[in-house]
Amino acid sequence: MLRHFDHVTIVVRDLAAARHFFGLLGFVEDKAVLISGPQFADYMGVEGLEADHVTLVLAGATPRLEVQLLHYRHPDPLPEPAMDNLARVGFNHICFAVDDLEATVARLQAGGVELRNAVMEFHHRKLVFLRGPEGITVELAEWKGAAAP
Numbered sequence: 001m002l003r004h005f006d007h008v009t010i011v012v013r014d015l016a017a018a019r020h021f022f023g024l025l026g027f028v029e030d031k032a033v034l035i036s037g038p039q040f041a042d043y044m045g046v047e048g049l050e051a052d053h054v055t056l057v058l059a060g061a062t063p064r065l066e067v068q069l070l071h072y073r074h075p076d077p078l079p080e081p082a083m084d085n086l087a088r089v090g091f092n093h094i095c096f097a098v099d100d101l102e103a104t105v106a107r108l109q110a111g112g113v114e115l116r117n118a119v120m121e122f123h124h125r126k127l128v129f130l131r132g133p134e135g136i137t138v139e140l141a142e143w144k145g146a147a148a149p
Contacts, residue, residue: 003063004063005065006064006065006066007055007065007066007067007068008066008067008068008094009067009068009069009070010067010068010069010070010132010133010134010136011069011070011071011072011077011134012069012070012071012133012134013071013077013134014133014134015052015054015069015071017133018069018133018134019054019056019069020111020112021113021132021133022056022067022069022133023056024107024108024111024113025058025096025108025138026058026059027056027057027058027059027067028056028057028059029054029055029056030055030056030057030066031053031054031055032052032053032054032055033052033053034050034051034052034053034073035049035050035051035053036049036050036051037049046075047075048074048075049072049074049075050072050073050074051070051071051072051073051074052069052070052071052073053068053069053070054068054069054071055068056068056069069133080134080135083134083135083136084131084135084137086137092137093129093136093137093138093139094136094137094138094139095127095138095139095140095141096138096139096140096141097140097141097142097143098140098141098142099142100142101119101126101127101128101140101141101142102119104140105119105128105140108130113130113131114130114131115128115129115130115131116128116129116130116131116137117129121144124143124144124145125141125142125143125144126141126142126144127139127140127141127142128140
């Protein structure tokens with residue numbers, strides 16, 4: 001039986017920019033290690049793997065919520081030419097719930113984060129897409145009224 005969402009891992013070329021982005025969202029660094037060798041290469045299915053593995057945690061979240069960043073030293077990461085296109089097959093986006101969407105958006109924009117669209121209301125939520133590290137899409141949701149989880 002599943003218990004809860006544990007983590008998402010994002011491959012990044014610019015580790016500093018990714019740390020900054022998720023830091024603005026409230027994530028703090030928990031661990032940073034170099035992974036390499038046959039055990040990790042076999043597990044990931046990536047021959048010759050050598051990568052910085054940074055674990056970020058959302059401060060105060062229960063249950064624990066992690067974003068893991070992978071910065072490949074070897075091999076070179078493969079570009080995803082359709083990363084910005086949400087009609088592609090596969091991973092689409094990740095969404096985080098917030099208490100006050102407008103205040104959060106203002107703080108993020110002041111920190112250099114770009115919005116992908118205007119805020120909209122849908123299914124008892126105010127929503128907005130952000131342009132995240134490496135062009136991934138991150139969504140924020142503010143739940144309204146009785147529908148709030």
